Amino acid sequence: MESNKVVSFQSLSQNVGRFNLRNKTFLIPQMNRIGSHLLAETFRGFGIDAKVMETHKGLDLGLEHTSGKECFPCQITMGDILYFMKKEEERLGESFNPESYIYFMPEADGPCRFGMYNKYQRIVLDSFNKLDRLKIGSLSTDDGYSLAGLIEEEHVRDLRKAAYFSVVVADILDRLLWRVRPYEKEPGMADDFIENSMHVMGNTFAECSSGKEFNKVLDKLEDIVREGKAIIDPAISPKPLIGMVGEIYLRTHIQANQDVIRVLERYGAEVVNASISEWVNYTTYDRLRDAKIGLRLNLKQFRVRPMMEHLKKVVNFGVELLYQQSKQKQVYKRVRSLIDLAEDHKVAHLEDTLKEQDLYSFDAGTEACLSIPGIVEYARDGYNGVVNVYPFTCMPSTMTSAIAMPLMNKLRIPYLDTPYDSSFQPGREAAIRTFMYQAHQHLKRNGRKNLSGH
Numbered sequence: 001m002e003s004n005k006v007v008s009f010q011s012l013s014q015n016v017g018r019f020n021l022r023n024k025t026f027l028i029p030q031m032n033r034i035g036s037h038l039l040a041e042t043f044r045g046f047g048i049d050a051k052v053m054e055t056h057k058g059l060d061l062g063l064e065h066t067s068g069k070e071c072f073p074c075q076i077t078m079g080d081i082l083y084f085m086k087k088e089e090e091r092l093g094e095s096f097n098p099e100s101y102i103y104f105m106p107e108a109d110g111p112c113r114f115g116m117y118n119k120y121q122r123i124v125l126d127s128f129n130k131l132d133r134l135k136i137g138s139l140s141t142d143d144g145y146s147l148a149g150l151i152e153e154e155h156v157r158d159l160r161k162a163a164y165f166s167v168v169v170a171d172i173l174d175r176l177l178w179r180v181r182p183y184e185k186e187p188g189m190a191d192d193f194i195e196n197s198m199h200v201m202g203n204t205f206a207e208c209s210s211g212k213e214f215n216k217v218l219d220k221l222e223d224i225v226r227e228g229k230a231i232i233d234p235a236i237s238p239k240p241l242i243g244m245v246g247e248i249y250l251r252t253h254i255q256a257n258q259d260v261i262r263v264l265e266r267y268g269a270e271v272v273n274a275s276i277s278e279w280v281n282y283t284t285y286d287r288l289r290d291a292k293i294g295l296r297l298n299l300k301q302f303r304v305r306p307m308m309e310h311l312k313k314v315v316n317f318g319v320e321l322l323y324q325q326s327k328q329k330q331v332y333k334r335v336r337s338l339i340d341l342a343e344d345h346k347v348a349h350l351e352d353t354l355k356e357q358d359l360y361s362f363d364a365g366t367e368a369c370l371s372i373p374g375i376v377e378y379a380r381d382g383y384n385g386v387v388n389v390y391p392f393t394c395m396p397s398t399m400t401s402a403i404a405m406p407l408m409n410k411l412r413i414p415y416l417d418t419p420y421d422s423s424f425q426p427g428r429e430a431a432i433r434t435f436m437y438q439a440h441q442h443l444k445r446n447g448r449k450n451l452s453g454h
């Protein structure tokens with residue numbers, strides 16, 4: 001790919017945004033492997049040619065085209081799209097046409113840097129001949145990741161529901177893996193089983209999502225959970241239970257976090273990671289919260305028009321949150337009747353937890369709103385240790401660490417920060433080993449949580 005130095009700022013508004021996905025190839029970056037694949041299959045079920053890009057292979061390209069000041073996920077995803085485009089050009093030769101793709105890079109409305117990834121990546125793509133024609137499809141937390149504009153209006157609601165459902169099911173498959181792998185009868189059984197299950201579930205989503213046949217998906221999920229449970233060797237004693245929080249990309253992208261869950265397991269852990277659905281629920285909850293604040297303010301000043309607009313938002317986001325939480329609860333209820341997987345707390349409960357202890361405010365936003373109360377809940381629930389996983393210099397996770405570390409010290413619960421960038425820290429494994437020694441001691445002293453909650 002040749003570099004083209006002329007970059008226009010108009011491109012930031014014209015070539016980043018909501019674009020119709022019909023007759024395009026929708027390129028989804030791989031964050032957590034299972035979630036990205038199930039989401040792609042859900043889009044396929046609606047007739048969209050969605051594809052999950054390989055990840056981490058283009059890291060050198062990502063590092064070459066960033067300055068070093070960007071967050072690590074920005075560098076990885078930058079490399080992923082440049083690598084994918086390079087390979088497509090090699091594969092297709094003359095017929096390579098960047099206009100036939102839409103590259104998916106969502107954003108958040110601040111205050112941290114995630115809102116700038118797609119703008120920055122736009123500038124880099126525009127500096128390449130041809131790639132200035134590759135559009136970036138963006139969704140925003142500003143409207144709770146609404147899918148309006150991506151496909152025909154009449155399918156938007158169904159696609160949104162199916163996409164959310166795929167996120168919940170992917171969380172369950174991830175949690176099933178972390179639940180059974182530390183107790184597997186033979187090494188490798190759990191990984192092979194979950195890899196296969198991901199494809200089975202993917203095909204099910206492609207077949208069932210547009211027809212809203214969610215019960216068929218749930219039936220298949222139950223079969224998988226039953227089979228997965230049989231991998232557990234009952235002779236292996238319960239291990240220290242470790243709760244994980246942190247920045248969503250790093251804690252779910254196993255190449256970026258140097259497979260930290262597996263390293264913890266090597267030293268005897270059973271891990272529960274925060275879920276992706278929790279973040280989706282948070283974005284809807286936060287929009288609802290903003291709308292309620294706006295409604296109250298306008299009510300006080302008796303400004304009728306803005307009052308009605310906020311009221312409409314309260315109803316819309318309220319209904320959406322209710323749907324998401326009840327769907328999530330329904331899935332977990334069926335799965336938890338078969339195996340003791342951890343379930344999520346409601347976001348409202350997490351906000352109450354923060355208020356109770358006056359630790360942080362939802363007004364400040366970011367993932368710290370979930371990580372800090374998530375840590376408090378792990379402590380209350382009797383976990384034997386907590387790990388905070390994040391990109392080096394990540395703002396919300398650094399705040400989380402500043403608040404959580406003294407709290408965990410006071411409660412005498414082992415706590416570990418694991419910041420990552422593209423380098424390998426020589427002392428990392430020793431830190432994890434020491435942390436796990438403390439977690440084993442905690443288990444001996446205090447026992448551990450029974451995940452079934454009984």
Ligand code: SF4
Nearest residue numbers: 071112113114394395
């Ligand atoms: S959450 Fe952290 S890693 Fe993500 S954009 Fe914000 S500062 Fe960067």
